[in-house]
Amino acid sequence: MTSPWWRSAVILQIYVRSFADSDGDGLGDLSGIRSRLPYVKELGVDGIWLTPFYPSPGADHGYDVSDYVDVDPQFGTLDDFDALLAEAHGLGLRVIVDIVPNHTSSEHRWFRNARSRADHPDRARYAFRPGRDGGPPNNWTSAFGGSAWTLDEESGEYYLHFFAPEQPDLDWHHPDVRADFEDILRFWLDRGVDGFRIDVAHALFKARDLHDMHEPDPRPLFGDWLTALQQPELHPLYRSWRKLADEYDGERMFVGEIVIADQVELSRYVRPDELQLAFNFTFLHERWDAEALRITIDRTRDAFDAVGASASWVLENHDVTRLPTRYGGGVGGRRPARAAALLLLALPGAAFVYAGQELGLEEVEIPADLRQDPIFFRTNGERAGRDGCRVPIPWSDGPPAFGFTTGEPWLPMPGSWVDQSVTAQQSNPASSLALYRAALALRHGSAALRAGSFTWRESPPGTLVFERTSAGETIVCAVNLEAEHLELPEGELLLASESVTGNRLRQANAAWTRVVV
Ligand code: GLC
Numbered sequence: 001m002t003s004p005w006w007r008s009a010v011i012l013q014i015y016v017r018s019f020a021d022s023d024g025d026g027l028g029d030l031s032g033i034r035s036r037l038p039y040v041k042e043l044g045v046d047g048i049w050l051t052p053f054y055p056s057p058g059a060d061h062g063y064d065v066s067d068y069v070d071v072d073p074q075f076g077t078l079d080d081f082d083a084l085l086a087e088a089h090g091l092g093l094r095v096i097v098d099i100v101p102n103h104t105s106s107e108h109r110w111f112r113n114a115r116s117r118a119d120h121p122d123r124a125r126y127a128f129r130p131g132r133d134g135g136p137p138n139n140w141t142s143a144f145g146g147s148a149w150t151l152d153e154e155s156g157e158y159y160l161h162f163f164a165p166e167q168p169d170l171d172w173h174h175p176d177v178r179a180d181f182e183d184i185l186r187f188w189l190d191r192g193v194d195g196f197r198i199d200v201a202h203a204l205f206k207a208r209d210l211h212d213m214h215e216p217d218p219r220p221l222f223g224d225w226l227t228a229l230q231q232p233e234l235h236p237l238y239r240s241w242r243k244l245a246d247e248y249d250g251e252r253m254f255v256g257e258i259v260i261a262d263q264v265e266l267s268r269y270v271r272p273d274e275l276q277l278a279f280n281f282t283f284l285h286e287r288w289d290a291e292a293l294r295i296t297i298d299r300t301r302d303a304f305d306a307v308g309a310s311a312s313w314v315l316e317n318h319d320v321t322r323l324p325t326r327y328g329g330g331v332g333g334r335r336p337a338r339a340a341a342l343l344l345l346a347l348p349g350a351a352f353v354y355a356g357q358e359l360g361l362e363e364v365e366i367p368a369d370l371r372q373d374p375i376f377f378r379t380n381g382e383r384a385g386r387d388g389c390r391v392p393i394p395w396s397d398g399p400p401a402f403g404f405t406t407g408e409p410w411l412p413m414p415g416s417w418v419d420q421s422v423t424a425q426q427s428n429p430a431s432s433l434a435l436y437r438a439a440l441a442l443r444h445g446s447a448a449l450r451a452g453s454f455t456w457r458e459s460p461p462g463t464l465v466f467e468r469t470s471a472g473e474t475i476v477c478a479v480n481l482e483a484e485h486l487e488l489p490e491g492e493l494l495l496a497s498e499s500v501t502g503n504r505l506r507q508a509n510a511a512w513t514r515v516v517v
Contacts, residue, residue, distance in 0.1 A: 003251075004276070005094065006276050006277060006310070006350060007451070008310070008348075008450040009046040009094065009350045009351075010345065010350070010351045010352075011046065011047050011049050011094075011096065011351070012040055012045045012049070012354075013051070013352055013354045014033060014050050014051065015318045015354075016028050016029070016030070016051050017051075017061060017062070017074075017075075017390075018393060019033050019036065019355055019393055020032030020035060020393065021404055021406075021407070022034075027074055027405075028404070028405075029075045029080075030071065030076035030080040031083075033048075033084055034080070034084045036395075037084075037088055037093065038091075040091075040093060041091045041093060043358060043437060044441050044443075045353065046093070046094055047088075047095060047194060048095055049097075049255075050095065052100060053071055053081070054066075054067060054072060055067040055072045057105055059105065059106075059167065060166070061372070061390075063100055063167065064100075064104070064105035064166050064167045065104055065105055068099075068100075068187075082191065085191065085193065086192075094194040094195070096193065096195040097188055097193050097195075097196060098196070098197045099185070099197070100199040101170065101172075101181050102162065102169060102204055103162065103163060103167040103168055103170060105167065106165065106166045107166075109122075110122045110125050110126075111126060111168050114126050114168075115152060115154060118157075124171065124174050125174050126159055126160070126170060127159060127169055127171050128152065128158070128159050129149075129157060129158055129210070131151070131158055136149035137149060137158055138211070138213075139212045139215075140160070140162075140210075140213060140228070142164070143162055144374050145375065146378050148160055148161060150165040162200070162203060164374045164378065169206070172204040173208070178237070182241075182244060185244060186244070189245065193252070194250065194251075195245075195255065196254050196255075197254075197255050197256075198255070198256045198257060200259070201234070201257050201258050201275070201278075202223065202256070204234060204237065205229075205233040205234060206228050207228040211228060213225065222259055222260050222261035222281070223260055224262055224265070238254070238256075238274045238275050239274055241254060241275075242254070242274055253276040253277065254276055255276065255279060255312070255350075256277070256278045256279070257278075257279055258278050261282065263302075263303035264303045266280065266303065267303040267307045267309060268307070270304065271307045271309070272307070272309075276309075276310070277309075277312050277350055279312055279317075280314060281314055282296045282300065284314060284315070284317070285320075288327050288336045288340075288482075288508075289481065289482075290461070290479075290481045293464060293481075294456075294464055297347065310348075311349035312350040312351065312352065313344050313347050313351045315337075315341075315344055315353075315357065316356075316357045318389060318390055319389075320386075320389065321363045321388065322388070322389050323357065325363035325388075329362060329363075334432070335497070335498065335509070336481070336508040337360060337432075338432060338435055338497040338498070338510075339479055339480075339481075339497045339510035341357075341358075341435060342496075342511070342512060343464070343510055345440065346466075346477035346512060355393060356389075356393055358432060358436035359394070359421075359422065359433055360420065360433075361417075363388040363389055364388045364411070364414055365388065366388055366391075366412065367412075368381060370387075370411065371387050372387055372411070373385030373386045387411055391413055392404040392409045392410070392413055394413060394422065395422045395423065396422065397421070397423075398418050398421075399415040401413065402417060402421050403421070420432075438495050439495060439512075442494055447470040448474060448475045450470075452469045452473070452474075453469050457489075460483050460486065461483065462480070462483035463478070464479040465479070465489075469517070473514065474514070474515050474516075475515070476491070476512070476513045476514075476515050477510065477511075478505055478510060478511050479509075480508070480510070481507070483507065485504040485505060485507070486504065487503065488500065488503045488505055489513050491513040491514050494512040494513060495512045496509065496511035
């Protein structure tokens with residue numbers, strides 16, 4: 001493995017409640033994940049990122065934490081966590097946990113105290129403010145719809161929540177908040193986690209003047225316009241976290257969820273003494289278009305290279321529509337999604353794969369009465385929300401539960417997934433799972449793919465061709481997005497997203513070729 005490991009790691013994101021259920025309650029849990037670690041190992045990733053499994057009332061499915069140093073009984077116990085961690089490490093897999101520092105749950109002891117009386121010391125941990133002109137203190141809206149302020153009837157003041165009202169924002173200017181989170185980081189580092197994914201890492205501090213912000217209509221997918229976020233105080237904070245993690249052996253790391261489009265701004269968070277990685281979300285909202293992707297790749301590489309950081313690449317996560325659906329759905333969506341997988345895994349840097357992505361799962365249409373995402377409710381159904389990409393993993397058998405649970409899955413699983421279960425795909429060499437496994441195995445065995453230099457090759461319009469080279473090995477990744485066909489270079493064809501005939505790559509296909517230069 002390249003050193004440090006995270007520079008070129010491929011991490012499988014596990015949405016805990018949707019991966020595997022061990023006790024039949026219809027929700028995934030830590031023991032379920034543990035039982036599926038052999039699958040993760042065989043997939044060929046370097047590690048897993050677990051979404052929040054801490055005690056939580058579940059208003060945002062775990063992103064509303066009521067205790068940062070325990071496990072929600074729905075998901076298991078601290079012993080289960082330790083067992084999962086030990087077993088993962090035994091298999092050579094790294095484990096990253098999610099840390100949610102921007103807000104707590106409204107059921108967190110601090111917030112309960114804060115609300116209990118206006119002079120409680122914990123009140124200063126949050127942003128309580130008097131209203132303005134009979135309404136909230138400023139014009140901020142919640143990312144989930146509606147105002148970002150809720151009136152605390154008892155005191156007559158409003159409190160800030162960038163997300164749901166059950167997720168009150170912490171005031172990071174308060175020294176106790178900072179000190180407590182250091183303890184929380186240490187708690188998990190002491191247990192042996194390899195790193196943290198930092199939830200909305202650009203949002204922790206708010207501009208002290210809480211100035212009004214001009215919200216473009218429609219609200220953009222990236223948060224660059226949120227001028228009261230991305231405060232300069234974040235950088236010294238992350239430097240101190242980096243120092244803290246560096247006190248531990250084993251190359252512990254952070255990956256920040258920083259939802260901005262400006263790559264240069266993004267790269268400031270991964271300067272040598274700050275976070276190791278930041279998610280690069282540009283692909284999440286990019287069309288299947290050669291020029292658009294080329295520009296995105298160049299901008300990312302330029303910005304990250306300039307600070308000596310490793311780039312990262314993301315096609316899917318638990319907040320966006322599944323990729324084959326974004327690319328149009330059906331066969332027409334699955335084909336480019338397979339090609340995109342070879343692009344993702346050939347680019348220099350770290351890559352994140354969202355569980356189910358390797359199966360080529362599509363977004364699921366969830367009936368309104370079964371929807372759970374607060375986004376759906378806070379926008380009165382105007383925005384469908386994220387349930388459709390969070391449907392449990394189909395492991396085996398058929399509907400209704402596909403081996404995910406012996407009970408009833410927390411979201412309905414489509415009957416049409418019979419051909420897409422892990423067991424079905426395992427025995428099919430043409431499956432999406434087989435493609436991911438083959439690509440990850442090749443990447444694992446190739447210094448060129450993991451850490452080699454990157455050079456574009458000239459190629460016809462509508463295509464992307466680049467090479468990765470290291471110590472005498474050159475691998476060319478050719479992606480034909482929308483050209484009639486693309487001539488593959490001479491060499492050994494290692495892998496293609498669909499079978500290749502006569503050295504020509506059809507539209508919406510990609511291939512890796514080992515060439516002699
Ligand atoms: C992040 C998470 C998202 C969550 C939000 C609030 O964006 O990825 O799922 O709803 O933060 O914590």
